[in-house]
Amino acid sequence: MSPCELTLPWCGDAVLSLIGNTPLIPIHFEPEGVTIHAKCEFLNPSGSIKDRLAQSIVLDAEKRGLLGPDSIILECTSGNTGIALAMVGAAKGHRVAILMSESASIERRRLIQQFGAEVILFETTSGYQTGIDLSRRMAAGDSRYFLPRQFENPLNAADHEHTTGLEILRQLPERIDAFVAGYGTGGTLAGCGKAIKARYPEARVVAMEPAEAALLAGEMPCCHGIEGVTGGFIPPLLRQAPLDGDIKVKSSEALAMTRRLSSQFGLLVGTSSGANVAAALRVSRELGPRARVVTILCDRAERYFSTRLFNNDPDIHPI
Numbered sequence: 287m288s289p290c291e292l293t294l295p296w297c298g299d300a301v302l303s304l305i306g307n308t309p310l311i312p313i314h315f316e317p318e319g320v321t322i323h324a325k326c327e328f329l330n331p332s333g334s335i336k337d338r339l340a341q342s343i344v345l346d347a348e349k350r351g352l353l354g355p356d357s358i359i360l361e362c363t364s365g366n367t368g369i370a371l372a373m374v375g376a377a378k379g380h381r382v383a384i385l386m387s388e389s390a391s392i393e394r395r396r397l398i399q400q401f402g403a404e405v406i407l408f409e410t411t412s413g414y415q416t417g418i419d420l421s422r423r424m425a426a427g428d429s430r431y432f433l434p435r436q437f438e439n440p441l442n443a444a445d446h447e448h449t450t451g452l453e454i455l456r457q458l459p460e461r462i463d464a465f466v467a468g469y470g471t472g473g474t475l476a477g478c479g480k481a482i483k484a485r486y487p488e489a490r491v492v493a494m495e496p497a498e499a500a501l502l503a504g505e506m507p508c509c510h511g512i513e514g515v516t517g518g519f520i521p522p523l524l525r526q527a528p529l530d531g532d533i534k535v536k537s538s539e540a541l542a543m544t545r546r547l548s549s550q551f552g553l554l555v556g557t558s559s560g561a562n563v564a565a566a567l568r569v570s571r572e573l574g575p576r577a578r579v580v581t582i583l584c585d586r587a588e589r590y591f592s593t594r595l596f597n598n599d600p601d602i603h604p605i
């Protein structure tokens with residue numbers, strides 16, 4: 287008998303109760319005279335905003351009878367979704383295999399493996415699409431695979447609309463003037479954007495893009511150093527986002543802001559969080575000092591030890 291069974295009949299998935307209801311904190315930037323409201327998604331149990339999507343897709347698949355004892359959850363991801371699916375799979379007793387680009391940091395691979403999931407690497411040349419195509423070929427040839435399809439699964443955006451978005455509205459009840467976030471699948475921008483616009487139609491919903499791969503701004507995708515966002519194409523879910531504009535953030539600016547968040551505010555977060563805050567600061571300056579601008583701190587810094595975030599020399603440790 288496990289220690290759990292002494293007090294409860296079954297508690298293998300108790301970790302799932304830690305997902306969501308993350309704090310929204312004010313970050314006050316003295317010199318700029320601006321306060322940014324940051325949703326602390328890095329506090330989810332596997333360390334990122336992706337825990338929400340992983341839980342909602344796996345529970346839905348269980349409900350619809352799509353996950354049997356032989357099933358393998360197979361997803362292509364830059365890392366955070368893989369870590370989240372691996373955690374949910376471990377808690378719910380499902381096998382998980384994750385397709386990852388070779389450029390994803392080694393820490394992410396190790397975390398996925400620590401949860402008992404399998405990592406399959408693919409070459410990075412054509413971005414996410416290579417991995418997505420590969421996952422579809424694998425699933426076509428083997429009925430054990432279940433594909434969460436985070437890039438097109440409507441549950442991704444719907445879950446953000448009904449959990450992340452509603453939490454933000456509860457946490458900042460008086461007024462919201464803007465919501466600013468980067469996009470990987472576009473689920474965060476689509477879901478939170480819809481929830482916020484439904485309550486505050488005048489609020490601006492703004493996409494953060496790496497300046498080196500500003501696809502919404504009409505530029506060609508290129509290598510950038512903001513891991514987790516903008517994978518070389520405009521994802522289908524992003525087209526549902528009620529966007530009012532987009533802001534380009536250079537990778538160097540994202541790194542500098544991420545380091546500032548850690549050294550000045552004690553927030554040990556990843557590079558896309560720094561990029562989001564840099565973009566939110568710009569929107570806030572445009573809207574004025576009283577503006578209530580919300581953004582997302584997406585994940586923890588520990589998964590970037592081997593990247594440029596922890597080493598200023600780009601030649602030795604390129605992202």
Ligand SMILES: Cc1ncc(COP(=O)(O)O)c(C=O)c1O
Pocket residue numbers: 364366367468469470471472473474475513514515556558559584585
């Ligand atoms: C670190 C990080 N930031 C931001 C995002 C963007 O989130 P979404 O997929 O909801 O657009 C992701 C998604 O992969 C991510 O891993």
